[in-house]
Amino acid sequence: MGNSVDIIFKIAGVGILVAVLNTILKHAGKEEQGQLVALAGLAIVFIWVIQLLADLFDQVKSVFKLF
Amino acid sequence: MIKLLGSAMVVAASGLGGIAVAGGYSRRPKELRSIRSALQMLETEISYGATHLQEALSLVAERCDKNVAYIFNRTAAELSARTGSTAAQAWEKSINGYYRESALKAQDLSILRNLGSSLGISDREDQIKHLRLAMEQIGNESFRAEEEAARNVKLWSYLGFLSGFLVVIVLY
Numbered sequence: 001m002g003n004s005v006d007i008i009f010k011i012a013g014v015g016i017l018v019a020v021l022n023t024i025l026k027h028a029g030k031e032e033q034g035q036l037v038a039l040a041g042l043a044i045v046f047i048w049v050i051q052l053l054a055d056l057f058d059q060v061k062s063v064f065k066l067f
Numbered sequence: 068m069i070k071l072l073g074s075a076m077v078v079a080a081s082g083l084g085g086i087a088v089a090g091g092y093s094r095r096p097k098e099l100r101s102i103r104s105a106l107q108m109l110e111t112e113i114s115y116g117a118t119h120l121q122e123a124l125s126l127v128a129e130r131c132d133k134n135v136a137y138i139f140n141r142t143a144a145e146l147s148a149r150t151g152s153t154a155a156q157a158w159e160k161s162i163n164g165y166y167r168e169s170a171l172k173a174q175d176l177s178i179l180r181n182l183g184s185s186l187g188i189s190d191r192e193d194q195i196k197h198l199r200l201a202m203e204q205i206g207n208e209s210f211r212a213e214e215e216a217a218r219n220v221k222l223w224s225y226l227g228f229l230s231g232f233l234v235v236i237v238l239y
Contacts, residue, residue, distance in 0.1 A: 013236040028222040
């Protein structure tokens with residue numbers, strides 16, 4: 001339980017930092033790099049979320065004995 | 068505990084790196100401006116004082132901004148050592164030495180190098196023309212450098228710390 005709450009906070013932290021970085025880069029006239037940063041943040045978060053989803057599917061499989 | 072210490076170190080390192088890059092951007096226009104005013108002094112020495120190049124250089128070195136005095140001091144020293152090098156060679160050596168520790172870019176160095184090749188080999192009017200040209204070019208560069216600094220200094224000083232925080236959050 002503690003682990004999954006931790007990951008929510010981590011995702012929130014990445015979201016905040018990426019939002020701030022994006023604003024700063026846009027302010028400095030570097031929209032492309034801003035988009036790149038947003039994409040990188042999205043990829044990092046996806047990696048975490050996909051691991052959690054895989055855990056979920058494993059659990060569903062084990063609950064319904066779908067080996 | 069060790070984790071906290073490590074993350075603090077990562078944030079500090081990337082933050083200081085960002086500040087260093089920002090410092091380079093903010094130092095360049097200042098250096099260009101002081102080089103320009105030093106060249107102005109050199110022009111005055113040559114045109115109104117008709118001073119010898121070596122003397123003119125050491126006079127300028129005494130009066131100009133401390134961070135560019137090195138160029139003129141070293142060139143004057145090189146010339147007064149009478150090692151047989153021309154003014155252009157002495158100038159080249161000292162601007163190369165200065166360039167390594169400064170925030171200047173390659174195009175600024177090439178302007179100074181072009182100026183050096185005409186220093187002390189022709190009459191007053193010709194040297195003044197070359198000095199004027201170099202001052203004009205350095206003025207343009209410093210205008211552009213100021214614009215660049217206005218855009219990039221804030222960006223890099225934030226970017227360093229924020230990327231440090233990002234790394235810490237991803238790895239924590």
